[in-house]
Amino acid sequence: MSTKSREIRLASRPSGWPTPDNFALATVELPDPAPGQVLVRNLVMSVDPYMRGRMNDVKSYVPPFQVGEALTGGAVGEVVASNSPRLKPGDVVLHDFGWRDYALADAAGFRTVDATAVPSVNAYLSVLGGIGLTAWVGLVDIAAMRAGETVFVSGAAGAVGSLAGQFAKLRGAARVVGSAGSAEKVRLLTERFGYDAAFNYKDGPVRPQLKRAAPDGIDVYFDNVGGEHLTASLAALRRGGRVAVCGAISGYNETQPPPGPDNLSLLISKRLTMRGFLVFDHYDRLPDFLAEVGGWLAAGQIHVEETVVDGLEQAPAAFLGMLRGENIGKALVRLDR
Amino acid sequence: MSTKSREIRLASRPSGWPTPDNFALATVELPDPAPGQVLVRNLVMSVDPYMRGRMNDVKSYVPPFQVGEALTGGAVGEVVASNSPRLKPGDVVLHDFGWRDYALADAAGFRTVDATAVPSVNAYLSVLGGIGLTAWVGLVDIAAMRAGETVFVSGAAGAVGSLAGQFAKLRGAARVVGSAGSAEKVRLLTERFGYDAAFNYKDGPVRPQLKRAAPDGIDVYFDNVGGEHLTASLAALRRGGRVAVCGAISGYNETQPPPGPDNLSLLISKRLTMRGFLVFDHYDRLPDFLAEVGGWLAAGQIHVEETVVDGLEQAPAAFLGMLRGENIGKALVRLDR
Numbered sequence: 001m002s003t004k005s006r007e008i009r010l011a012s013r014p015s016g017w018p019t020p021d022n023f024a025l026a027t028v029e030l031p032d033p034a035p036g037q038v039l040v041r042n043l044v045m046s047v048d049p050y051m052r053g054r055m056n057d058v059k060s061y062v063p064p065f066q067v068g069e070a071l072t073g074g075a076v077g078e079v080v081a082s083n084s085p086r087l088k089p090g091d092v093v094l095h096d097f098g099w100r101d102y103a104l105a106d107a108a109g110f111r112t113v114d115a116t117a118v119p120s121v122n123a124y125l126s127v128l129g130g131i132g133l134t135a136w137v138g139l140v141d142i143a144a145m146r147a148g149e150t151v152f153v154s155g156a157a158g159a160v161g162s163l164a165g166q167f168a169k170l171r172g173a174a175r176v177v178g179s180a181g182s183a184e185k186v187r188l189l190t191e192r193f194g195y196d197a198a199f200n201y202k203d204g205p206v207r208p209q210l211k212r213a214a215p216d217g218i219d220v221y222f223d224n225v226g227g228e229h230l231t232a233s234l235a236a237l238r239r240g241g242r243v244a245v246c247g248a249i250s251g252y253n254e255t256q257p258p259p260g261p262d263n264l265s266l267l268i269s270k271r272l273t274m275r276g277f278l279v280f281d282h283y284d285r286l287p288d289f290l291a292e293v294g295g296w297l298a299a300g301q302i303h304v305e306e307t308v309v310d311g312l313e314q315a316p317a318a319f320l321g322m323l324r325g326e327n328i329g330k331a332l333v334r335l336d337r
Numbered sequence: 338m339s340t341k342s343r344e345i346r347l348a349s350r351p352s353g354w355p356t357p358d359n360f361a362l363a364t365v366e367l368p369d370p371a372p373g374q375v376l377v378r379n380l381v382m383s384v385d386p387y388m389r390g391r392m393n394d395v396k397s398y399v400p401p402f403q404v405g406e407a408l409t410g411g412a413v414g415e416v417v418a419s420n421s422p423r424l425k426p427g428d429v430v431l432h433d434f435g436w437r438d439y440a441l442a443d444a445a446g447f448r449t450v451d452a453t454a455v456p457s458v459n460a461y462l463s464v465l466g467g468i469g470l471t472a473w474v475g476l477v478d479i480a481a482m483r484a485g486e487t488v489f490v491s492g493a494a495g496a497v498g499s500l501a502g503q504f505a506k507l508r509g510a511a512r513v514v515g516s517a518g519s520a521e522k523v524r525l526l527t528e529r530f531g532y533d534a535a536f537n538y539k540d541g542p543v544r545p546q547l548k549r550a551a552p553d554g555i556d557v558y559f560d561n562v563g564g565e566h567l568t569a570s571l572a573a574l575r576r577g578g579r580v581a582v583c584g585a586i587s588g589y590n591e592t593q594p595p596p597g598p599d600n601l602s603l604l605i606s607k608r609l610t611m612r613g614f615l616v617f618d619h620y621d622r623l624p625d626f627l628a629e630v631g632g633w634l635a636a637g638q639i640h641v642e643e644t645v646v647d648g649l650e651q652a653p654a655a656f657l658g659m660l661r662g663e664n665i666g667k668a669l670v671r672l673d674r
Contacts, residue, residue: 060604226602248602260597265563265585267613269398274611276604 002029002188003039007070007100008315013056015251018323022055023316026070030104033083038093038107040077042335044308045098046125046321048073048159052252061278073098074119074130075335076113076121087112094124095247101312101335126330127163127297128290129305134246134279135222136165136289139171142277143220143244150214152233154178154201157185157305159330161194164222165303167293169194173220177213179206179229181325188328192303206232217241225250231261237272245276253323305329339366340376344407344437345652354590357662359392360653363407367441370420375430375444377414380673381645383434383462384656385410385496389589398615410435410671411467413450413458424449431461437651438672440450462502463667464634464641465627471616472500472559473626476508479581479614480557484509487551489570491515491538492561494522494642497583499530503639504630505529506531510557511650514550514567516543518662525665529640543569554578562587566623568598574609582613590660644667 004027011024033039051073054065065071075098076254079091084107087093093110097103113124126132138160139145151168156178157160178195180186181202189198193229197213206228210218219241221233226248233243251258266272296302307327310319314335322331341364348361359453370376378529388410402408412435414430421444421625424430430447440447450461462585465651476482489504492498493515505513517523517531518539534550541567545597547555555579558570563585570580590596633639644664646655652670659668 125634197497215670230601231597245601245604248605250601259599260568260601262594262596264567264582264597265594266581267611268585268615270613271615272613274604276607276609278605280607281608299351 002031003102003104004028005030005100005102005104007249008051008312009070010065010067012067012305014253016255017056018052018320020316020320025313030102033081035103036084036106038084038087038110038260039077039081040093040095040103040105040110041080041095042075042077042098042101042103043092043316044076044122044125045312045333045335046074046131047230047315047322047331047333048131049247049249049252049323051319052323061280072096074122075099075103077103079110080180080281082107090211092121099312107258113297115228120289120331122332123297123304125332126306127293127302130279130331131159131251132163132293133282133286133289135160135167136293137165137282137285138222138244138246138277139167139220141240141282141285143277145171145220145242147175148174149219150175150177150217151187151222152177152179152210152214152218152236153195153218153222153224154229155247155249156180156189156193156195156198156232157328158224158325159327161222161224162189162329163302163304165189166194168220168222170296170301175214177210177218179209185328190306192305196304201229207235210236220244222246223248227258229253231263234261234263234272236264237270237277239270241272243274245274249323275324296297306332308332308334310334339368340438340439340441341365342367342439343649344440345649346407347392347402347404348393349404350599351590353592355389355392355657357653357657362650367439370418370441371422373443374441375416375424375447375449376418377430377432377434377440377442377447378417378673379412379414379435379438379440380429380671381459381462382411382652382670382672383411383468384652384659384668384670385468385590386584386660388656389660398617408436411435411462411517413434413461414440414442416447419444420650429458431466436652456672458642459643459645459667459669460634460641460663462669463496463643464630464639467616468496468667469500469630470619470623470626472497472504473630474616474619474622475559475581475583476501476504476557477615478619479612480556480559480579482508482510482579485511485556486556487512487514487554488557489516489547489551489555489573490532490557490559490561491566491570491582492558492586492662493517493526493530493532494665495561495662496543496664498561499642499666500639502526503531505557507558507633507638512551514547514555516546521666525642529642531640539565543574543611546664547573557581559583560585564595568600571598571600571603571609574607576607578607578609580609643669645669645671647671
């Protein structure tokens with residue numbers, strides 16, 4: 001008995017900003033699981049900035065998507081048929097076969113999660129998943145934030161940023177400043193995400209706005225966007241400051257790479273450290289991360305925000321909206337209608 | 338009895354490249370040492386890239402030189418009169434009152450050095466001084482170089498660079514590559530300074546030349562120059578690579594800051610670290626540094642190169658020549674004619 005499954009394929013590679021034409025919805029017939037395989041009905045999938053890089057034909061830390069093939073990405077689903085002793089129907093699993101109704105693959109590609117431990121399995125794609133670990137590792141290990149410091153987060157209303165700011169406060173930061181791209185987001189930063197000060201980078205140059213929000217400078221910059229924010233942060237960092245370079249979304253859709261900061265020599269005079277990282281290298285920190293963040297979550301100390309779109313056919317629009325910054329918190333696509 | 342002493346003063350602040358007109362030679366009459374003071378006849382002084390920054394009216398890690406006042410900088414001299422129990426005539430001292438024939442100051446400003454332990458006291462301004470410590474700390478602590486790695490050094494024939502490459506080899510680097518700005522320097526890099534490969538950055542773009550010299554990429558970049566070299570190095574660095582940001586001389590004489598590297602997002606995909614440093618923060622490492630480098634020096638394992646100019650009146654020309662890259666190894670001015 002085969003299963004009809006829709007999937008979103010890469011129709012063509014974008015140059016600059018992607019458009020809906022770069023995606024195509026297709027339907028495939030999936031056979032029953034072969035020995036060792038399981039069939040998973042997806043419940044929810046993630047759209048993330050790093051996927052933009054995979055649309056280019058560029059070798060990077062993850063291989064590019066292939067034209068004509070289905071995209072991949074984080075998702076949570078429920079096993080509906082299993083030909084493996086490792087998983088049984090009803091198991092809820094986290095995996096990388098998003099962008100489709102059903103995933104058919106070797107059981108080793110799926111990790112069971114406890115759906116009863118969280119208000120929604122969405123948490124495994126946000127606060128308790130790679131997104132949360134990214135925010136936590138960036139702050140704790142890469143930037144080595146210490147209690148009493150001032151922390152600046154860009155993209156602060158986004159999936160990672162909305163958590164990074166809260167983690168910073170919970171770990172004793174004296175002041176946490178965030179930037180975002182709308183008045184609504186800026187309001188949420190201080191009202192819901194615990195930021196002490198926030199500004200809209202579209203209101204004017206970043207540097208004076210950051211100066212007003214952190215008049216005594218910053219010790220840590222959690223960089224999700226690169227570009228002007230990075231330049232302004234180098235100017236604002238105090239001696240011995242650290243930059244956790246997590247993302248550079250400001251440049252992801254540029255056809256020409258934007259010039260870098262013209263004040264990098266401040267690295268010397270202020271003894272600054274910039275360190276790039278990818279969460280994939282840091283899964284050894286998962287137990288410590290889950291112990292701390294799981295505790296905060298259970299205690300109701302973290303506000304988790306999601307922007308959820310319904311339906312696989314809406315996934316390209318959700319992805320494009322996320323790239324434009326239309327989401328607040330984690331951008332997700334619900335697939336279990 | 339007073340002492341006639343000549344000194345070089347800052348006559349005016351340069352915009353862009355300094356010229357001889359920015360300096361003025363003056364003669365002063367120094368009184369006998371007041372209680373606590375000593376009078377020191379300078380033997381040799383140092384000209385260093387960081388002095389260029391001090392000619393600007395910009396607050397930085399060291400205060401700017403003042404127009405109309407004598408410049409300062411590293412020097413070695415001999416105590417000729419003392420009104421302090423801390424020092425006696427004949428003592429050889431290291432201090433920061435260069436750019437003058439005689440230094441008159443509180444004894445606390447001078448540190449005795451052992452003139453008999455070295456072939457020339459010049460060593461205290463180069464391999465055994467801040468210059469040597471800069472090269473060693475940059476490599477060992479900032480870049481955390483490990484045996485078996487490939488190291489790239491820019492400004493490799495300069496004071497710091499000519500030592501950094503040798504230290505890297507002595508610490509077990511698999512391959513050490515250097516760049517410099519003349520055919521003569523490039524020849525010395527491999528013939529005298531132990532570099533495995535070297536190129537002249539004036540022969541063409543840095544990136545392909547670095548690719549030829551280090552076809553498998555680099556693990557550590559010791560940056561003395563910034564600019565194009567930094568951009569090329571980010572491209573060449575392997576996963577987990579480190580940049581010790583020591584200097585950015587390519588921009589020191591620019592009236593407009595040059596744009597930064599357009600490939601900083603490689604920090605993320607390749608998990609790179611860039612860390613700026615100043616030797617002043619690392620004097621706690623002096624004992625370890627002296628134990629290791631002093632040992633190499635005594636064993637004849639280090640080639641120390643100097644470019645020495647004679648006479649205080651030639652100090653501005655020596656400084657300007659150093660900024661243009663005319664020196665090989667440490668640029669010094671001999672004052673004891």
